[in-house]
Amino acid sequence: MSGESLDPAAREWLDRTGFAVGDEGLWRAALTHGSLGEAKDYERLEFLGDRVLGLAVADWLYARSEAPEGRLSQRLNALVSREMCAEIARGLGLAEHIRISKQASADGGRDSDNILGDVMESLLGAQFLENGFASARDLVHELWRPALESGAGQRKHPKSALQEWAAGNQRRPPQYEVTGRSGPDHAAQFTVRVSVHKVGEAEASAGSKSEAEREAARLFMEKYG
Numbered sequence: 001m002s003g004e005s006l007d008p009a010a011r012e013w014l015d016r017t018g019f020a021v022g023d024e025g026l027w028r029a030a031l032t033h034g035s036l037g038e039a040k041d042y043e044r045l046e047f048l049g050d051r052v053l054g055l056a057v058a059d060w061l062y063a064r065s066e067a068p069e070g071r072l073s074q075r076l077n078a079l080v081s082r083e084m085c086a087e088i089a090r091g092l093g094l095a096e097h098i099r100i101s102k103q104a105s106a107d108g109g110r111d112s113d114n115i116l117g118d119v120m121e122s123l124l125g126a127q128f129l130e131n132g133f134a135s136a137r138d139l140v141h142e143l144w145r146p147a148l149e150s151g152a153g154q155r156k157h158p159k160s161a162l163q164e165w166a167a168g169n170q171r172r173p174p175q176y177e178v179t180g181r182s183g184p185d186h187a188a189q190f191t192v193r194v195s196v197h198k199v200g201e202a203e204a205s206a207g208s209k210s211e212a213e214r215e216a217a218r219l220f221m222e223k224y225g
Helices: 006-015 024-030 044-065 071-078 082-092 104-105 113-131 134-142 145-150 157-166 210-222
Strands: 176-182 188-195 202-208
Touching: 024 113, 044 071, 044 113, 044 134, 044 188, 044 210, 082 145, 082 210, 104 145, 113 134, 113 157, 134 145, 157 188, 157 210, 176 210, 188 210, 202 210
Parallel strands: none
Antiparallel strands: 176 188, 188 202
């Protein structure tokens, strides 16, 4: 991918954040959204970075906890979620360095959990390719440290909590239904309703179906649990 240079401000941000940039074309692709229609965008690197992130966080949890597999998985899922990736990306100031079309940006793409999370993972993929897993792992541990040390994910996922509540109260399993979808694909909003037969229902909206389901389950438990 050599021959494609990075914007100087993006290069400075990457260096300051802890990414070790070599081939600028690779990192340019990692920051490029598909709306620009360029030959290289972040999708393949995001696929790789997702796996790098998962292994790096699993390594951290395994080394620092004697928790059983179920609790480790619960924390892992929270820490590598799209929402967590987007939260960390926002805190680092990633949004302004994403290469995205004017239309996609105007539609809210720079603040989309999906896009921010994907680009965050694509950058980890680039870090892995250029500098190896140990370097990528150490960077994840540094960037995710506040979340890792805060206990994020130690509480049961709202959907799991609702499932167990329903079973414990001899109710049918919760039913989730997408009741609305709005916005363009890169900044979609999903509305989900969760219901438990002969108990009630709750509805929530979010930037992904899974997050809307999670929030609807949380609201249901607040109301009926």
